[in-house]
Amino acid sequence: MGVTHAFGVPGDFVLSLFALIEASPLTMVNTCDEQGAGFAADAYARVNGLGVVVVTYGVGGLKVANAAGQAYAEMSPVVFVSGAPGKQERHDQPLLHHKVRFYETQLRVFDQLTVTSAVLDDRETACREIDRALHTALLHKRPVYIELPRDMVGVSVPRPTTIDRPVVPTTDPDALRAAVDETVGRLRAATRPVAFLGLEVGRFELLRPAMDLIERMNLPTAVTLLDKSAISEQHPLFLGVYAGAMSRPEVADYVEASDLVLLLGSLLTDVNLGGGPSRLDRARSIHFAEGRLTIGLHAYDDIRLADYLGAIAAADLPRFDITLPANVDNGATTWRPVPDAPITVARLFERLATFLTDDTIVIADPGDALLGALDLPVHRTYEFFANAYYASLGFAVPASIGAQLAAPGRRPLVLVGDGSFQMTGMELSTSVRFGLSPIVVILENGGYAVERLMVDGTFNDVLAWDHTTIPELFGSGVAFDVRTEDDLDLALAGVLERADDVVLIRVQLDPTDVSPAMRRFATGFAAAAVATAKN
C-alpha cells in the first residue's frame, strides 16, 4: 500500500512484532516518546496517503490517543497498531503490567477515536480483519485501530483468496442529476463566483478533476488555513487564504461579496472562519463536505465527491471574466535587511517568503507560527501543512519527521512557537538519528502569545530556553541566534550550507509583537474565551 516507514516506541507486549518489522522491508522509526510517533505518522499519512504507528499496550496506546484524535478530526488515515497481552496470559494473570481497568479498556478508548478497530485474536479471521481495517482507513481517510495479542505474533493464518473491503457508499443517480442541474444552473447564473479547494479534494486525490473544472470556468480559487497550498499560490487563479475576519481585507471582501461560493471539501471550522459566526451566506453557497452536499439551504446525502465532479465536468459550463485583487508578494523579491533593526514577526515571514523553493515543505504549528504564515507564498501544491482545525500544539516538529520520510528530496521548514517547542521539540533527536534535515524556526516570545491576547496571566509564560545549546545535546546539527534582520539573513544563508543537518533558528521576538492575522484572530476568539462571569 505504499508505506515504507512505521513510527513507534517498543515495549514488551509488542517486541516480537518489532523484531518482525526490523526483518521486513519496512523501516521502523523510533521516536523519543509515543506522542512523537503519533504525530510523525499523521504527517506521513498526509503526504503519503497512509501512515502507521506501532506501540505497546496501555502506556503506548494511551499516549497516542491525542494523535488519534487529531487524525480523526483532520481526516488523516493513520493505522494505530498496538501490541497487547496474550490471550492465554489474560486468563492466567488478572494483573498484567500496563493494564488500566479491563483488558478491553484501550480498545474502548480507540473505538471513540477511530472509524473502526480490529482485534487479531482469531487465526481464522485475522487476515480479513487486517484488510477490512486498512481499507476502511482509506475509504474514510480516518484512523483505524488494530490490536495484536502478543501470543498471536507468528501464528500461521489461512491466507484469504479475496480482500475483504468495506462496503463503499454509492451515488444515487437521480440525486446526482438533480444536484448537478442545480449546481450548473447556479454557476450559469453567477456573475462573480469563487471556488474553495478543501481538505477532501486532496485526501481523495481529486485535485486534477477539481482543477480541470476550475480552469475551464476560470474560477477564482481560495483556500482555508487548513487547506493552504491545495492550489499553488503562483497559480493565476489563486485568490488567497480566506479566514473570515482574519483574512487580508481584499480576500475577505472578494469572497464575501461573491454571488456563488463553491466549497469543494472544505471544513467550515471556527478557525477556518477566523472566529466568530460565519460570514459566508449559506443561501449563496454550494458546499460538499463529510459526505454531504449542501446547495443553498437544502442538502443531498447520497452523492460522492468524485461522481459529483465528474458529472459537472460533463455539463456545458460557463467561463468567467475576472479581475482578481493583486496578490500579496510579501516582498518576495525585494527583501533587504534593515541594519540593526530588531526582527519582527511580519519581517520574519516576509524574509521566509523569499526563502521558499520548489523543494520546501512548510509545516506550521498552531499559534503565530501558523497565523503569520497565512500569506506565505507557497510554490507547489501540498507544500504547506498545518493542523489548523484540531490545533494540537507541538505537532510540527515530529510532523517534519514523517513528512520528510514520505517526501525524500524535500526539506521541511518547521515554524513553531517556543511554548509548543517545549512539548515535543526533543523529537529533533529522532531527526538526527534518522539523518533528516529539518529547518526549525522557533518563534521565541516567552509563551503562548495568542492566549495573552485573550486572557493573560503568568500561566501564559514559559521558561526561557537557550535553544542554541540543543545541537550540543544531540551531538549534531547547528543553531543560529537571531535578534536582528541581519542575523536572520545570515542564518538563512548558513542554512543552505548545512543541507544535511538539523538546523535550528532561534528568533528572539518582542513578546508583544504578533502578526496582524494573529491580532485579528485573537480578537475574534477572546470573546468566547471570556464569555464567563457575565452569565
Next chain:
Amino acid sequence: MGVTHAFGVPGDFVLSLFALIEASPLTMVNTCDEQGAGFAADAYARVNGLGVVVVTYGVGGLKVANAAGQAYAEMSPVVFVSGAPGKQERHDQPLLHHKVRFYETQLRVFDQLTVTSAVLDDRETACREIDRALHTALLHKRPVYIELPRDMVGVSVPRPTTIDRPVVPTTDPDALRAAVDETVGRLRAATRPVAFLGLEVGRFELLRPAMDLIERMNLPTAVTLLDKSAISEQHPLFLGVYAGAMSRPEVADYVEASDLVLLLGSLLTDVNLGGGPSRLDRARSIHFAEGRLTIGLHAYDDIRLADYLGAIAAADLPRFDITLPANVDNGATTWRPVPDAPITVARLFERLATFLTDDTIVIADPGDALLGALDLPVHRTYEFFANAYYASLGFAVPASIGAQLAAPGRRPLVLVGDGSFQMTGMELSTSVRFGLSPIVVILENGGYAVERLMVDGTFNDVLAWDHTTIPELFGSGVAFDVRTEDDLDLALAGVLERADDVVLIRVQLDPTDVSPAMRRFATGFAAAAVATAKN
C-alpha cells in the same frame, strides 16, 4: 481538601478558569506538556492524598489519557479537570477547534479511565456534582473527570447545604466475624507467618493500625516493588522486597516457605511477582485487595479493610519468635571508590544507599532504575515510590515535581534510564521554573536495557545525548558526568553544595551491564515476549 497546587497547560477553552485559579490560593504549576502535568499530579496525589490536573479540551484532555490510565491502575486519586466548548457555541458551530468526533468524545474516553465523571453543564447540580466527583475519588482512591463548558465559568450557582457524598460500602458484621475468626485461627496455628504491607494500606491511611498488629505479633514484614517503603527498611521486622524469582534468594525463600502469608492491600501483579506464575501458595495466604478478602481458596466481598484490621486488633493474638535473614546493607557504611574503576549498576546503587537521608524521596522510573533500587535501604515510610505496576516510562522526572511540591523540605532523588529521559526529561524545565531541586540520576546505557534481554534489535537503542548540556539549555542547574567510581563520589559530594538547584548526574554505564534483579526479571519476562512463532 488539602490541595495547594494544580498542574496543567492552558488553552482557550480553559483560559478563564486558569485566570480564576491564578487569583485563588491554589498555585498553578504549568508544565511543558500536558503529559508532565498528568504525571506530576499523580505523584502529588500519592504524597498528598489528592491531586489536580487542569487542561484544555481535546488536545489537552487526550494528552493525559495515559496519566489517567496509570492513576486508575495504581490507585492514585487524581481529579482531571478539562475545559470544554460552551453549551451555546456547540449548537452554533458544529466544528469548533480541538473537537475529535462528537462533543462528548472526550467524556466517553475518560469514562473508560476514571471511576466517575461529572459535566458541569447545569447550574442547579454543578456544586453537588463537584462534591460527588471529589468524594468518589477519595472513596476509591482512583481518578475522576470533571468537564467544564467554558460558558459555565463564572455562572452563579446555588450553594448546596449538604455535601453529596457517594454511598460508602459497609462491612457485613456476620461476614466480618467469620473472617476474623478464620484469620485469627490461622495466625494462631502458624509457626512462620509473614505479612505484606500493600498499596491500599497507605492509600487508605491504615498504616498505623496495620503496624500495630504487625508489632504486636512480631510479624516479619515484606513489601512488593510497588509498595517499597510502606515499612521503613530500618525497622527490625522488615524482611525485604519480595518479587518472586527477582527477589534476593533469602527473601524469596523465607516468604515462600512461610506457612501463612497475610497480604494487606498488596496487588499481585506480574511485575510484583517477578514474572512467571505466582510462587505464593493461595491455600496458605490471606489476601485483602480491591475490596475482596480471600482466605485460602474462598473469598468475602463485603468487608472493608479498616474494619477488618480493627476487628483483628480486638482479638487475642499470638506473638511469634522469629529469626530474620540478615538484611543487605548495600555497603551503606563502607562504600569507598575503587580508583579508576568504571562505574557499574551494582556499585551505583551501593553508593546511592549511603546517600539517602531522612529527607530524601526516591522516585524510580521503570527499568533498571527501578529494579536496581530493589534493595536500596530507604529510611522512612513512603520515602520511595515508583509506578511499578502500570510502568509507564517517563514518569519519574515529572513525578518529582508533584512529589516535592507535596512534601516541601524533602528532596527528590530521581532514578531514570536514558530512554525514559528522552520522553519527559524536558519537564526539568518546570522544576527550574518553580524553584525545585531534584537530583536526577540518568542511567545512560544507550537504550531500553530490559528489552534487550528479551528481544533485541536496533529498536532498543536511543540516540546518545550529552545530558551535561541541559543546565545551559535551561539557564540553571548543574550537571555531573560520571564514568568511574571516583566521578560518582565527587558528583554526590557536589550535589550537597547545590541544595537549591536542579542537579543532573549522567552515569555512563557499559550497555551490557544490568542489575542482578534486572537479569532475573528479564529472564522471567522474555518467555512471554517471545511466546510467538512457536504457536
